[in-house]
Amino acid sequence: MSKELFLEYKKQPGRPTLARLLERHQDAVYSLCLQVLRHPQDAEDACQEVLLEVSRQVDAIEEPVSFAGWLYRTAIHTALDVRRKRGRQRVREAKARRPSETETPQPERDVALHEGLAGLDDTSRMLVVEHYFSQRPLRELAAERGCSEVAVWKRIQSARERLKKTLGSAALSGLEGIAKVPAPTGLVRKALGLTGGSAMAVKGGITLAILAPLVLAAASILVYVRQEQPPSGTPAVQKSTAAIPFPDPLLPLPSAPAVFPLSPQPAKPPPAAPRKPYPFKMASLGGSNAVAAHTWAILSSKRLDLNEEGASLAEFLEKIGKLTGLTFRLNPTLKAGERIALQTGLSSVDDCLQAVVGLGDNDFEILPDGTVHVGPKTAITGGFEREARKMEAIVQELRNARDLMNGGWDGLRDLQDASVMKARKISIPQGESSLEEEVDRMFEDQIFVRVDVPVHDLEGITAYKNMMNRRFLQAVEERTVGEHVEQLARMSGLVVVAADRNVLCLTTEDKAADYRAQNDQRRRAYEESSSALEKAYRESGAFTVPDFLDSIPRSVGLRVVPSEEVWDSGATLTLPPGATLRDGLDLLKAQGYRWALRDGKIFVFK
Numbered sequence: 001m002s003k004e005l006f007l008e009y010k011k012q013p014g015r016p017t018l019a020r021l022l023e024r025h026q027d028a029v030y031s032l033c034l035q036v037l038r039h040p041q042d043a044e045d046a047c048q049e050v051l052l053e054v055s056r057q058v059d060a061i062e063e064p065v066s067f068a069g070w071l072y073r074t075a076i077h078t079a080l081d082v083r084r085k086r087g088r089q090r091v092r093e094a095k096a097r098r099p100s101e102t103e104t105p106q107p108e109r110d111v112a113l114h115e116g117l118a119g120l121d122d123t124s125r126m127l128v129v130e131h132y133f134s135q136r137p138l139r140e141l142a143a144e145r146g147c148s149e150v151a152v153w154k155r156i157q158s159a160r161e162r163l164k165k166t167l168g169s170a171a172l173s174g175l176e177g178i179a180k181v182p183a184p185t186g187l188v189r190k191a192l193g194l195t196g197g198s199a200m201a202v203k204g205g206i207t208l209a210i211l212a213p214l215v216l217a218a219a220s221i222l223v224y225v226r227q228e229q230p231p232s233g234t235p236a237v238q239k240s241t242a243a244i245p246f247p248d249p250l251l252p253l254p255s256a257p258a259v260f261p262l263s264p265q266p267a268k269p270p271p272a273a274p275r276k277p278y279p280f281k282m283a284s285l286g287g288s289n290a291v292a293a294h295t296w297a298i299l300s301s302k303r304l305d306l307n308e309e310g311a312s313l314a315e316f317l318e319k320i321g322k323l324t325g326l327t328f329r330l331n332p333t334l335k336a337g338e339r340i341a342l343q344t345g346l347s348s349v350d351d352c353l354q355a356v357v358g359l360g361d362n363d364f365e366i367l368p369d370g371t372v373h374v375g376p377k378t379a380i381t382g383g384f385e386r387e388a389r390k391m392e393a394i395v396q397e398l399r400n401a402r403d404l405m406n407g408g409w410d411g412l413r414d415l416q417d418a419s420v421m422k423a424r425k426i427s428i429p430q431g432e433s434s435l436e437e438e439v440d441r442m443f444e445d446q447i448f449v450r451v452d453v454p455v456h457d458l459e460g461i462t463a464y465k466n467m468m469n470r471r472f473l474q475a476v477e478e479r480t481v482g483e484h485v486e487q488l489a490r491m492s493g494l495v496v497v498a499a500d501r502n503v504l505c506l507t508t509e510d511k512a513a514d515y516r517a518q519n520d521q522r523r524r525a526y527e528e529s530s531s532a533l534e535k536a537y538r539e540s541g542a543f544t545v546p547d548f549l550d551s552i553p554r555s556v557g558l559r560v561v562p563s564e565e566v567w568d569s570g571a572t573l574t575l576p577p578g579a580t581l582r583d584g585l586d587l588l589k590a591q592g593y594r595w596a597l598r599d600g601k602i603f604v605f606k
Contacts, residue, residue: 005024005406428484430475540575574587
């Protein structure tokens with residue numbers, strides 16, 4: 001999205017398009033400044049200074065890929081300069097105060113972290129800032145760059161390792177405690193002297209999506225289970241701190257005292273029918289059980305960096321309970337002798353639990369009282385977490401469709417064809433290399449290759465690492481991406497399959513069959529949904545936008561996913577008899593909305 005907004009500004013330079021570009025990054029810039037300065041007003045001043053500097057210098061930037069890196073470099077150096085100036089000023093002020101009034105200095109580890117960020121290259125700093133300070137999940141960063149989540153995570157891990165070598169583990173731990181703080185509303189427009197409008201919301205939380213239990217090694221979460229003889233007796237229920245009560249948002253507010261008019265008032269018109277609430281919002285799931293919703297909020301947003309070796313499942317869950325305040329209940333039939341080895345990057349609690357619990361043929365669910373029940377899959381029926389994951393997946397699909405259209409997609413063309421990327425020519429350098437180095441080198445050229453192999457145990461992890469690091473010689477040559485990836489696959493005993501529109505996957509024959517089946521299913525869904533656009537619509541007349549979108553599944557059988565701004569817009573349309581679904585969607589398009597058809601769903605947004 002940043003790339004498209006940058007190109008929009010280049011085509012139509014001016015303050016309105018510049019404001020849209022800067023609003024995309026303002027939360028990350030403000031969070032970074034606040035982390036450095038630890039004072040909201042200082043952070044706002046520094047953020048405005050950064051935005052003004054960018055507005056003066058942006059015309060000198062020619063490439064979209066350079067913009068964000070340059071912006072965050074400017075932000076960190078500006079914030080550090082402001083901190084040094086404020087430091088000198090507060091030292092002078094402190095001399096006139098009593099010692100008890102002196103402010104607490106910022107921890108040395110945080111100071112070192114900020115200095116370390118300033119020393120990173122632009123690409124690494126950009127990923128660290130957007131992932132930790134703006135709390136954008138890996139899936140968003142990967143979708144924006146057209147690559148796999150694993151590739152983005154490897155880049156972030158590489159940046160962390162460089163910071164760790166330079167600063168040490170203590171300073172690096174400051175990244176884990178960063179909380180995203182939205183910039184004050186209208187900050188960009190205030191800095192640019194514009195009035196009206198509102199800031200663009202940049203949403204996201206830090207979540208490491210696990211591709212599947214069998215590819216955890218590629219996702220930087222390595223797990224294996226070792227069976228031991230179970231001790232005698234039934235395992236006791238493992239319980240940690242009690243679940244945190246969640247206030248009921250539906251409790252009525254105290255009523256205001258009655259006010260009697262001094263003279264008769266005209267009768268008020270009857271209230272309009274309440275507008276249907278937006279259906280794709282997490283709050284709509286939590287209305288029936290706020291306690292379970294609160295547990296899910298912790299599971300999905302709390303981040304942990306774990307390195308466990310030889311702990312039992314019960315011990316592991318007890319530790320998670322102490323770190324999160326959640327209560328876990330172990331099913332009495334659960335195997336008690338399982339031992340776990342776990343290595344994660346910074347991952348959500350939900351991802352860590354899925355990684356550990358899933359390998360033992362177990363699962364977990366959120367019970368109505370907020371407790372997390374862990375047991376065999378046969379004993380798990382699924383709680384709040386099941387619907388919450390579905391909701392988050394749908395919302396992410398909507399974001400992806402919007403980003404693709406911002407990148408030039410027409411909203412209808414089938415995106416599963418990877419032939420264009422496979423036909424691209426690349427130059428192969430001479431000398432020693434490895435599969436890992438070749439995947440990284442192609443990533444630098446915006447060619448995205450994923451290695452997806454089954455990893456069941458510690459031996460599988462070792463075999464995977466050996467395959468990725470095995471050395472081989474190659475000669476200088478120009479060949480297509482398809483030819484090069486096929487050669488890498490043969491050398492590694494793998495096969496190549498298209499995993500997405502611009503991602504090639506090296507995997508086993510069994511998993512390749514699964515990918516091909518998924519691609520065939522997507523293709524059939526595309527063909528069926530495309531033909532549904534031209535079918536005569538069963539309903540006609542005047543519609544509000546929610547009513548029209550609700551009628552689409554009834555009339556043509558397609559699922560519709562609108563954005564919240566479309567749902568609450570108050571727009572209407574009139575569909576004549578005999579019109580098609582495409583006619584109705586184009587009526588929305590004429591009012592400034594956009595729509596896209598992907599994976600058998602219709603996405604509608606501004």
